Amino acid sequence: MTRDKILEAAINQYSLFNYHGATMRKIAEEVDIKPASIYFFFKNKEELFVAAFQMLLEKHLLEMKKVLNEARDKSILEIFHSLLIGTIDYHKKNMHETNAYISLITSPPSEINRFLQEHMKNFDYWLIDSLTDLIKRDKPSISNREASTITKQFLLLMDGVFWEINLYDEEELCEQIYHALHIIAILLGGYEHEK
Amino acid sequence: MTRDKILEAAINQYSLFNYHGATMRKIAEEVDIKPASIYFFFKNKEELFVAAFQMLLEKHLLEMKKVLNEARDKSILEIFHSLLIGTIDYHKKNMHETNAYISLITSPPSEINRFLQEHMKNFDYWLIDSLTDLIKRDKPSISNREASTITKQFLLLMDGVFWEINLYDEEELCEQIYHALHIIAILLGGYEHEK
Amino acid sequence: MTRDKILEAAINQYSLFNYHGATMRKIAEEVDIKPASIYFFFKNKEELFVAAFQMLLEKHLLEMKKVLNEARDKSILEIFHSLLIGTIDYHKKNMHETNAYISLITSPPSEINRFLQEHMKNFDYWLIDSLTDLIKRDKPSISNREASTITKQFLLLMDGVFWEINLYDEEELCEQIYHALHIIAILLGGYEHEK
Amino acid sequence: MTRDKILEAAINQYSLFNYHGATMRKIAEEVDIKPASIYFFFKNKEELFVAAFQMLLEKHLLEMKKVLNEARDKSILEIFHSLLIGTIDYHKKNMHETNAYISLITSPPSEINRFLQEHMKNFDYWLIDSLTDLIKRDKPSISNREASTITKQFLLLMDGVFWEINLYDEEELCEQIYHALHIIAILLGGYEHEK
DNA sequence: TATGAATGAGCGTTCATTCAT
DNA sequence: GATGAATGAACGCTCATTCAT
Numbered sequence: 001m002t003r004d005k006i007l008e009a010a011i012n013q014y015s016l017f018n019y020h021g022a023t024m025r026k027i028a029e030e031v032d033i034k035p036a037s038i039y040f041f042f043k044n045k046e047e048l049f050v051a052a053f054q055m056l057l058e059k060h061l062l063e064m065k066k067v068l069n070e071a072r073d074k075s076i077l078e079i080f081h082s083l084l085i086g087t088i089d090y091h092k093k094n095m096h097e098t099n100a101y102i103s104l105i106t107s108p109p110s111e112i113n114r115f116l117q118e119h120m121k122n123f124d125y126w127l128i129d130s131l132t133d134l135i136k137r138d139k140p141s142i143s144n145r146e147a148s149t150i151t152k153q154f155l156l157l158m159d160g161v162f163w164e165i166n167l168y169d170e171e172e173l174c175e176q177i178y179h180a181l182h183i184i185a186i187l188l189g190g191y192e193h194e195k
Numbered sequence: 196m197t198r199d200k201i202l203e204a205a206i207n208q209y210s211l212f213n214y215h216g217a218t219m220r221k222i223a224e225e226v227d228i229k230p231a232s233i234y235f236f237f238k239n240k241e242e243l244f245v246a247a248f249q250m251l252l253e254k255h256l257l258e259m260k261k262v263l264n265e266a267r268d269k270s271i272l273e274i275f276h277s278l279l280i281g282t283i284d285y286h287k288k289n290m291h292e293t294n295a296y297i298s299l300i301t302s303p304p305s306e307i308n309r310f311l312q313e314h315m316k317n318f319d320y321w322l323i324d325s326l327t328d329l330i331k332r333d334k335p336s337i338s339n340r341e342a343s344t345i346t347k348q349f350l351l352l353m354d355g356v357f358w359e360i361n362l363y364d365e366e367e368l369c370e371q372i373y374h375a376l377h378i379i380a381i382l383l384g385g386y387e388h389e390k
Numbered sequence: 391m392t393r394d395k396i397l398e399a400a401i402n403q404y405s406l407f408n409y410h411g412a413t414m415r416k417i418a419e420e421v422d423i424k425p426a427s428i429y430f431f432f433k434n435k436e437e438l439f440v441a442a443f444q445m446l447l448e449k450h451l452l453e454m455k456k457v458l459n460e461a462r463d464k465s466i467l468e469i470f471h472s473l474l475i476g477t478i479d480y481h482k483k484n485m486h487e488t489n490a491y492i493s494l495i496t497s498p499p500s501e502i503n504r505f506l507q508e509h510m511k512n513f514d515y516w517l518i519d520s521l522t523d524l525i526k527r528d529k530p531s532i533s534n535r536e537a538s539t540i541t542k543q544f545l546l547l548m549d550g551v552f553w554e555i556n557l558y559d560e561e562e563l564c565e566q567i568y569h570a571l572h573i574i575a576i577l578l579g580g581y582e583h584e585k
Numbered sequence: 586m587t588r589d590k591i592l593e594a595a596i597n598q599y600s601l602f603n604y605h606g607a608t609m610r611k612i613a614e615e616v617d618i619k620p621a622s623i624y625f626f627f628k629n630k631e632e633l634f635v636a637a638f639q640m641l642l643e644k645h646l647l648e649m650k651k652v653l654n655e656a657r658d659k660s661i662l663e664i665f666h667s668l669l670i671g672t673i674d675y676h677k678k679n680m681h682e683t684n685a686y687i688s689l690i691t692s693p694p695s696e697i698n699r700f701l702q703e704h705m706k707n708f709d710y711w712l713i714d715s716l717t718d719l720i721k722r723d724k725p726s727i728s729n730r731e732a733s734t735i736t737k738q739f740l741l742l743m744d745g746v747f748w749e750i751n752l753y754d755e756e757e758l759c760e761q762i763y764h765a766l767h768i769i770a771i772l773l774g775g776y777e778h779e780k
Numbered sequence: 781t782a783t784g785a786a787t788g789a790g791c792g793t794t795c796a797t798t799c800a801t
Numbered sequence: 802g803a804t805g806a807a808t809g810a811a812c813g814c815t816c817a818t819t820c821a822t
Contacts (some may be wrong), residue, residue, distance in 0.1 A: 016302075018214070018298075019216065020213060020215035020216030021213065024812080034787055036786075037786055039814070044813075044814075045814090099302060103301055103302050105361050106361055152374055153377075155355075156352065156355040156375060160353070160355030166301055167354070176351055179347055179348050179351055183382065186382070186385070219797085220795085229803070229805080231798080232804070234796095235802060408688075408692060410602060410604075411606075413815080414817060425783095426783055429819080434817075492691045492692075493603075496684070496691055497600070497684060497688050510752060546761055546768075547741060548745070549749050551741065551745075552748060553747060557690070557705060557709070569737055569738050573741075576772070577771070587806080609792060619809080621794080622807055625805080626806095629792075
């Protein structure tokens with residue numbers, strides 16, 4: 001109970017002030033306990049944050065899996081659509097976590113760098129594999145190579161949208177999502193044509 | 196100039212440890228002076244960083260302008276190409292600055308938030324305006340709306356590549372740039388066809 | 391008994407880190423319980439250590455009495471010999487306790503100072519009285535004054551050897567014990583002669 | 586200036602409360618500065634105490650050398666006398682330092698153990714060599730072995746007196762010194778006789 | 781008996797900052 | 802221009818201790 005609240009507060013503070021600015025005092029304040037109490041649950045600041053980041057990344061992975069699973073039976077274009085919207089929705093709903101996630105990737109505290117690299121690689125492999133499979137299921141005539149290319153192109157667009165969360169407001173972001181989907185439609189259309 | 200060296204060191208430290216982790220002592224150490232000496236040039240930490248960030252953003256804007264200028268006389272596809280390659284090249288060559296830039300955008304120290312928003316908006320306007328103009332110069336038949344759409348789609352792809360600087364190594368990044376250019380070609384091709 | 395194990399651990403920790411460095415946590419760890427459990431047996435740190443020191447001093451006194459008792463029927467020179475060897479043996483076998491004992495005497499936690507002074511005085515009186523008696527039993531011709539002198543000289547030598555436990559290794563210490571016994575023999579021999 | 590006062594205060598506090606009880610705050614208070622200021626002169630607590638102990642041991646060695654030097658031209662018995670009195674006098678006059686010295690030897694903070702061992706060995710060698718030389722100068726007929734034996738016997742007595750600083754008050758201590766000198770006289774007398 | 785959970789006080793240390801020189 | 806010396810505030814953390822269970 002308290003342990004979970006501490007983890008959550010750690011992520012919040014990290015998203016606002018990064019590692020060095022996220023002090024044990026402020027985390028404790030957010031949970032409404034005293035700083036010393038944190039040390040009953042975590043050995044020190046570093047281990048608290050390793051635990052918090054682990055939780056963050058797992059949650060992110062789980063959420064993505066859920067989104068993909070719920071869209072699994074739709075057409076590939078709709079799957080891309082759901083994935084994009086799902087990602088943005090999740091991140092808009094959990095701005096603190098998203099901010100923390102972004103900070104984590106752009107300037108990871110050196111202690112957890114290796115662990116982070118591992119996670120990112122796994123996440124990437126899983127997403128690429130899943131999407132490539134779904135593309136081939138939807139368009140059986142497509143070659144492995146082509147499916148992989150489409151996947152990577154989609155990731156490129158998704159990453160673009162993801163980065164633009166930082167730059168644009170709700171409305172502009174919506175427009176960019178629309179552009180992304182439009183491009184995907186064109187790319188998939190190309191293969192449609194050739195079939 | 197000692198002052199310039201301090202600014203540079205501030206950016207370096209910021210890129211490595213963010214605002215709260217970039218201490219006056221470490222900055223001074225990097226310049227090989229004592230912390231007290233920094234206060235001869237800057238009133239306090241906040242003003243030092245405001246100055247450093249200003250320099251960083253100006254440099255970034257200047258660099259982008261230079262890249263665009265040098266490509267100005269090529270075809271629009273080549274311009275897009277140059278812009279993408281130029282951006283990546285610049286950021287690969289100045290990893291500290293890029294890291295600082297990313298950190299600045301993803302988790303800006305609250306004091307400079309307003310100033311940063313202003314800059315980003317101006318940068319965006321400038322880039323969109325410039326690109327829209329160049330598109331229309333290259334393809335006079337295109338409507339304002341269409342030109343604006345292409346520009347935004349290009350920005351989406353460029354942002355995707357930019358974010359992937361964080362995720363991928365040299366080789367993979369190269370592949371993604373290729374995908375981006377390929378997509379751009381298709382999008383422009385569409386208009387070509389309609390002409 | 392948990393209580394006894396706590397006392398023992400307290401002495402151990404005290405011998406290693408003195409009063410302020412002997413923490414409740416480390417003591418608890420040594421007994422394989424939690425720090426809170428110590429408070430079931432002792433009101434607080436101070437009372438725990440008062441109890442521990444009392445035990446330590448009593449044990450030391452008892453041991454000395456035992457050594458003296460076992461040598462009681464030998465000649466006075468042999469008694470001195472046994473006492474010296476016995477003391478060293480005991481302290482070599484219980485290095486932690488000896489260390490604690492030495493620390494206790496050289497830098498007593500202020501709270502138990504008075505209690506310690508009392509004990510030391512009693513121990514001293516007892517040892518001097520016992521030895522003086524035994525000398526007179528062995529050499530009836532000796533005056534009270536002379537017997538007292540010999541006792542004090544012996545104590546001086548024993549204290550020398552005791553301090554050198556801190557300074558020398560096994561072999562060198564053995565040599566010093568030999569010197570001590572040699573001197574004692576000479577001193578007693580002087581009276582022998584005069585008899 | 587300030588640096589020296591800090592070292593002195595460190596020794597004082599150490600003599601009273603040992604390493605763990607000698608806090609930076611109390612040391613700073615004694616010097617009438619703020620705790621943070623200590624860190625301008627010393628990297629951390631450990632290095633402060635290493636410096637303090639080094640100073641302590643050097644001062645002790647110097648003092649002993651001075652005492653020995655001043656007595657150099659007297660007879661060997663008088664030299665022993667001066668040494669004993671000089672040692673006691675010095676330690677009585679610098680009770681804090683003596684207490685620190687004793688604590689240092691009986692329960693050295695593990696970090697400086699090696700350095701301390703080295704010093705003690707050197708001090709011992711120096712004292713033994715010096716005394717052996719002086720004995721032979723005073724009694725040329727004596728063999729090396731005999732001189733060495735006398736030296737070690739003297740050290741034994743001096744150590745006894747030294748330890749008894751902890752146990753006895755002024756008056757009793759005086760008596761013990763008298764006993765020590767008496768024994769030395771007898772021991773030297775033995776060789777006199779044999780000559 | 782024993783401990784999980786909590787805390788106030790204090791620890792060693794570093795922070796940004798000042799100011800006389 | 803630059804720094805030696807200092808400091809108030811805050812840092813991460815550990816201390817002895819409490820108390821309900």
